[in-house]
Amino acid sequence: MSAPILSIHDLKVEFGTRQGVVKAVDGVSLNVYRGEVLGLVGESGSGKSVTGLSILGLIDPPGRIASGSIKLEGTELIGLPEDELRRLRGERMAMIFQDPMTTLNPVLRIDTQMIETIRAHENVSERAARSRAEEALKRVGIPSPAERLLTYPHQLSGGMRQRVAIAIALLMSPALLVADEPTTALDVTIQSQIIAEVQQLCSETGTALIWITHDLAVVAGLADRIAVMYAGRIVEEGDVDPVLDHPRHPYTYGLLGSAPSNNRRGEKLAQIPGMTPSLANLPSGCAFAPRCAFAQGDCSTAPPTLTHDGSRAWRCFHPVPDREDVR
């Protein structure tokens, strides 16, 4: 395979809080290749969003990137001066968020925001920028784009706003798009329209996509590869089919087991006992051990290292036996 578009190595992000240092991301390594869709899955507090924000250099104090490396198309992003990061953001990498109202400026018209973005990166006339903006809105499936350009964000529906945010993110054909739960707040029919559009746009332009979500079902239909995070670490990673069909990490196994669609109707759901540990006070060793049905004595002594098997890897001393079907 060619060189990855994005290469994260041993990323650690910490937040200084009154309860002490919280390790939101604790040694994450990832590669994303051209045209690939990576699903980054985890529950709230697992560090999936912080990982996404670190890539774009959007971690604000009290958070800080403690160590590690993030390379975009070979350029090291950590420690890059702010003006260079600014140039890369929007041009080579972009991000869309769960709530498009936090991305869009409520007091500016759509055209102002889009033309501003284009002219910040390229020296083009306003007229040329406007026609490109119109083209971009058309590509994300917005009907009568010329009229929509003249509206304010509050005049659009939630699905339309998210489409505008996606159109802005893809204006400069970035190499990498990070999508943080962009369809979680939308209805299913709108969600599937948006996923379809992003899917098509990324495959046309070769943009690599990191889709951050808590919803395994969305990832199943969309992603090529999947990485499951728990308490700041990637606990399992690999191609979608093997990971979802035969998970090896007990957490992935438990998550799949607790999804209602994987259970017989009316029967009790296979639940994971307990709750996500506080990141300020993680157990030594494997963070999942206190909730794990497979845990043994050595799980609480040291954090497990990655075990590789072909294209997939998991971080567990006592993985779920191979080929045990969760369904």
Add this chain to the structure above:
Amino acid sequence: MTALIEIESVSKRFVKRVDLAGKIANMLGAHNREQIVRAVDDVTLTIRQGEVLGLVGESGCGKSTLGRMVAGIMQTSAGRILYEGRAREDGVASTQVADALAVQMIFQDPMASLNPRMRIEDIIGEAPVVHGLVDAAGKRDYVAGMMRKVGLDPSVMGRFPHQFSGGQRARIGIARALAVKPKVLVCDEAVAALDVSIQAQVLNLFMDLRAEMNLTYLFVSHDLSVIRHIADRVAVMYLGRIVETADTDALFEAPAHPYTRALLDEVPRIDMRKKRFAVLKGEVPSPLNPPSGCHFHPRCPRMEEICKTGRPPLLAVGPGHEAACLFPQTGGALPEPMSQ
């Protein structure tokens, strides 16, 4: 099974009147008119004793409004809701209170529905003391019992809501509802805000309580996989109207209404890999100005001219299966790739 709650031709209208500025503008020749939203539009539905009725639909379809009217925290604009054959406003004072207590509601966001300045003991214990289910001296024991029932440790009853996790807060909300010994729980997106692993715990709790306390549920949710798991019967709403009702298996295996079919097609599923998304075009129209005739006709793949006029009635398409569609799909089942 006998009907426990009968919803008879119930409507809910929200009216936005023309304000003073609008009236002045009208005098100067503007055309501001009252805006009316029919959030629930002539809905008739029965909830049977002991069943879990799932109510699904997209945002703005009126499912929460209907749930709130059933729980009695919102008045109907037209129609009646009968509990055990009695309309709430008909009964004498004593049955009115008893009937109101019998239907309790559980909300989506426990943090917004629990008073942040009250201790758990009072949140759960206040209502049963007020209604004389337990005296003040017995409150602590009563609350402890309720907390154990929903899987909380009674030793934390002196704490405040912010000291709990999301899943625990959901349990507190359930304990509060159960404290007045209800017969029916209206759950409005009760698990939507929870993480998958916590959601499974709470759904299991709902099923345990149903068996233990012989509860009837109206389970309002947008999440079809949750509804499929927990509900016995499902009603699908679109823009204020019921478009289809059926037993859960019948609905998921052979949906008759094109909207139900589209909804089921588009739900992402773990067993669907590299799916091609989006079969349904367009968005839910504004309820301020719904399409004529069948509300779904502008998005419907089976639309004919006649669909643009007249509201299609709910007609039987199978045993216990009704759909409000002039051209329902019958017989043809959805492909079922993953039955066990």
